[in-house]
Amino acid sequence: xxxxxxxxxxxxxxxxxxxxxxxxxxxxxxxxxxxxxxxxxxxxxxxxxxxxxxxxxxxxxxxxxxxxxxxxxxxxxxxxxxxxxxxxxxxxxxxxxxxxxxxxxxxxxxxxxxxxxxxxxxxxxxxxxxxxxxxxxxxxxxxxxxxxxxxxxxxxxxxxxxxxxxxxxxxxxxxxxxxxxxxxxxxxxxxxxxxxxxxxxxxxxxxxxxxxxxxxxxxxxxxxxxxxxxxxxxxxxxxxxxxxxxxxxxxxxxxxxxxxxxxxxxxxxxxxxxxxxxxxxxxx
Amino acid sequence: xxxxxxxxxxxxxxxxxxxxxxxxxxxxxxxxxxxxxxxxxxxxxxxxxxxxxxxxxxxxxxxxxxxxxxxxxxxxxxxxxxxxxxxxxxxxxxxxxxxxxxxxxxxxxxxxxxxxxxxxxxxxxxxxxxxxxxxxxxxxxxxxxxxxxxxxxxxxxxxxxxxxxxxxxxxxxxxxxxxxxxxxxxxxxxxxxxxxxxxxxxxxxxxxxxxxxxxxxxxxxxxxxxxxxxxxxxxxxxxxxxxxxxxxxxxxxxxxxxxxxxxxxxxxxxxxxxxxxxxxxxxx
Numbered sequence: 001x002x003x004x005x006x007x008x009x010x011x012x013x014x015x016x017x018x019x020x021x022x023x024x025x026x027x028x029x030x031x032x033x034x035x036x037x038x039x040x041x042x043x044x045x046x047x048x049x050x051x052x053x054x055x056x057x058x059x060x061x062x063x064x065x066x067x068x069x070x071x072x073x074x075x076x077x078x079x080x081x082x083x084x085x086x087x088x089x090x091x092x093x094x095x096x097x098x099x100x101x102x103x104x105x106x107x108x109x110x111x112x113x114x115x116x117x118x119x120x121x122x123x124x125x126x127x128x129x130x131x132x133x134x135x136x137x138x139x140x141x142x143x144x145x146x147x148x149x150x151x152x153x154x155x156x157x158x159x160x161x162x163x164x165x166x167x168x169x170x171x172x173x174x175x176x177x178x179x180x181x182x183x184x185x186x187x188x189x190x191x192x193x194x195x196x197x198x199x200x201x202x203x204x205x206x207x208x209x210x211x212x213x214x215x216x217x218x219x220x221x222x223x224x225x226x227x228x229x230x231x232x233x234x235x236x237x238x239x240x241x242x243x244x245x246x247x248x249x250x251x252x253x254x255x256x257x258x259x260x261x262x263x264x265x266x267x268x269x270x271x272x273x274x275x276x277x278x279x280x281x282x283x284x
Numbered sequence: 285x286x287x288x289x290x291x292x293x294x295x296x297x298x299x300x301x302x303x304x305x306x307x308x309x310x311x312x313x314x315x316x317x318x319x320x321x322x323x324x325x326x327x328x329x330x331x332x333x334x335x336x337x338x339x340x341x342x343x344x345x346x347x348x349x350x351x352x353x354x355x356x357x358x359x360x361x362x363x364x365x366x367x368x369x370x371x372x373x374x375x376x377x378x379x380x381x382x383x384x385x386x387x388x389x390x391x392x393x394x395x396x397x398x399x400x401x402x403x404x405x406x407x408x409x410x411x412x413x414x415x416x417x418x419x420x421x422x423x424x425x426x427x428x429x430x431x432x433x434x435x436x437x438x439x440x441x442x443x444x445x446x447x448x449x450x451x452x453x454x455x456x457x458x459x460x461x462x463x464x465x466x467x468x469x470x471x472x473x474x475x476x477x478x479x480x481x482x483x484x485x486x487x488x489x490x491x492x493x494x495x496x497x498x499x500x501x502x503x504x505x506x507x508x509x510x511x512x513x514x515x516x517x518x519x520x521x522x523x524x525x526x527x528x529x530x531x532x533x534x535x536x537x538x539x540x541x542x543x544x545x546x547x548x549x550x551x552x553x554x555x556x557x558x559x560x561x562x563x564x565x566x567x568x
Contacts, residue, residue, distance in 0.1 A: 007449065019302065134448055
């Protein structure tokens with residue numbers, strides 16, 4: 001495994017692999033790797049000749065007052081995990097190289113990114129699309145693996161890739177969960193025991209709704225959201241940011257009855273920790 | 285010479301050329317080709333294994349009320365000219381393929397594009413950066429040739445390419461002029477004889493300022509602009525949109541004395557026809 005920090009070295013290498021006809025699998029991360037990330041590595045490795053994992057805590061997707069400074073970082077551990085996972089290249093660019101002093105270009109997606117996390121975190125997806133376009137141009141992936149936990153991010157990036165005609169195929173990895181059901185996230189380390197207890201309610205609520213759909217054939221969106229809220233409200237430290245049924249591709253909020261493309265998405269604050277999760281409501 | 289309209293065919297081809305280690309030279313145009321465009325083809329051909337010219341009248345860089353509808357189009361003539369110029373591939377995408385119905389992603393540059401044409405045409409450069417990123421991903425150029433006549437466009441695209449880390453080298457072609465000095469432009473066909481007479485004043489004004497700098501060692505920006513305006517104001521149909529001395533890389537407006545990176549840029553309306561031109565004021 002090789003670690004590359006220099007942008008021009010990364011790009012020179014990926015352009016060379018391209019010329020050699022190699023299929024490049026790419027997993028963009030902010031480090032603090034967990035089994036969710038590692039499952040993405042497995043997912044692209046099957047189809048790729050080599051796998052690049054990028055580790056870069058992207059400042060532009062954090063707003064003022066969010067957790068950029070305290071976001072967990074442990075490069076040494078991350079590199080060990082990548083090595084064990086048979087990653088070929090880890091790309092660890094420096095912030096000042098990715099965002100030059102006079103940089104003035106950004107990419108915006110204005111439909112899929114509008115609601116949900118885009119509403120709670122207004123500049124977030126602009127940061128995500130911009131950094132991903134940069135990383136795509138530097139790493140030249142054939143495949144990019146993204147985790148379903150960040151469902152809206154997946155849809156936004158798919159839309160950007162399609163709109164800008166990047167020749168990249170998106171592979172989506174299913175949500176990997178802790179044994180208690182909590183979706184794996186680098187932010188889970190922020191939780192103390194009481195908060196962690198409450199955080200479990202998210203998955204319990206999602207599962208309850210899924211059961212209602214599958215077993216009771218409940219299809220009314222309001223009814224389902226009501227049941228979801230009932231579970232979430234059991235947590236003293238839980239404050240719901242949003243809980244919606246959306247179209248899984250467009251992220252448009254659904255009303256009335258669920259559809260074949262319905263996705264239940266939820267963002268909650270557990271005290272000062274913001275967690276997101278989602279559940280496919282289609283009956284497949 | 286081959287004409288390709290299909291996006292996936294274009295991209296498949298360019299990806300294949302990439303694998304073959306071919307250097308791709310690219311000249312993006314809106315058609316209605318003139319000697320300026322053709323000189324760009326010559327410029328990239330020297331360094332490239334094959335040359336792609338794209339012909340696409342990009343709607344998103346025209347504002348409501350601008351000349352999108354009447355913009356001159358003559359594909360047959362353009363293809364003949366490309367063939368004579370030994371272009372290898374002409375890419376003629378359809379608008380509905382470039383901008384899908386649900387497309388929602390754009391690229392914005394927020395510094396170089398701010399003033400001058402960016403001020404007179406607020407959405408113009410957003411259209412330019414977005415279409416160019418799309419075309420870059422479809423044609424995968426090693427070199428892109430751009431004309432110096434559109435000086436701000438050159439700087440904006442250079443900045444975008446650098447900021448987003450596109451592995452593309454920009455080659456700038458000098459301004460090609462008619463025998464009377466008027467910078468070649470597809471919009472020159474809009475001019476009747478009287479207007480054409482007035483349009484010549486642009487080059488005469490630029491030349492006068494250049495002479496003042498070179499021969500009289502005049503370096504004061506206000507003094508130079510004053511002389512420029514004197515010439516332009518001789519035209520009854522001329523209305524100056526802007527006339528500025530700017531830094532040729534950042535497009536920042538210069539005051540006081542000219543610098544080694546000074547560029548004199550001018551946009552005028554000749555009745556309803558908007559023309560731009562520029563002149564390097566550095567003494568090199």
